[in-house]
């Protein structure tokens with residue numbers, strides 16, 4: 001019955017929002033419109049964090065190449081004639097022990113739309129009004145605005161969480177400026193049952209490798225194994241809650257491989273997401289835009 005299924009769907013969606021909100025306090029309880037509301041503060045936080053994290057120049061020292069003096073600091077130039085330059089910025093948050101955890105991260109580029117609704121994802125949107133993201137990238141936000149688990153076991157979020165029904169098929173998504181097909185690097189436990197793929201993006205005339213995580217899967221497609229090339233739209237697996245019991249969603253995370261790292265020499269598995277191998281990146285920098 002269409003009427004009943006509509007009501008059931010609303011109930012399921014509402015449950016997803018409530019449960020995931022428990023996990024991440026960044027969210028507001030207003031459904032799809034939360035993301036539109038988040039857009040402005042997020043943009044503000046992003047630029048604040050960039051401005052406040054650039055290194056202050058030593059006295060009488062000119063700003064390094066690619067930066068300009070702005071008051072007491074050297075500000076990185078986000079854009080030039082050859083296109084957007086990806087910035088690496090320091091980030092930090094306070095862990096349960098009270099210690100600061102520091103890391104590098106790549107915040108959203110200023111020319112990329114702040115709204116998560118502007119992008120395509122590896123699964124169909126699972127929220128009301130066509131929204132897909134229930135919890136977004138927040139490593140570029142000040143410590144107090146990063147997400148906190150109930151026991152502070154989850155601080156900060158380097159990907160996007162996409163709620164969908166258990167068993168929904170997850171497809172390989174070709175990223176912007178990607179050259180060639182993606183390659184499966186790893187399948188197995190990581191963020192629950194996880195598939196990690198490699199994508200080479202042509203940025204400002206330079207090929208850069210990215211690794212993409214598909215986490216909390218219910219299952220991995222039988223044909224998906226390390227070394228396999230994956231074309232846009234090929235099935236990776238299905239949405240589940242492995243490693244996040246009761247929270248059925250896809251964790252989708254993008255990381256840029258550090259310059260000089262040869263992925264062929266990196267052991268498949270947790271090493272792929274180690275700080276010295278890859279830097280977490282705001283996925284909006286590389287996700288394809290949703291057609292208008």
Ligand SMILES: [Zn+2]
Pocket residue numbers: 157159160161250251252
């Ligand atoms: Zn997540």
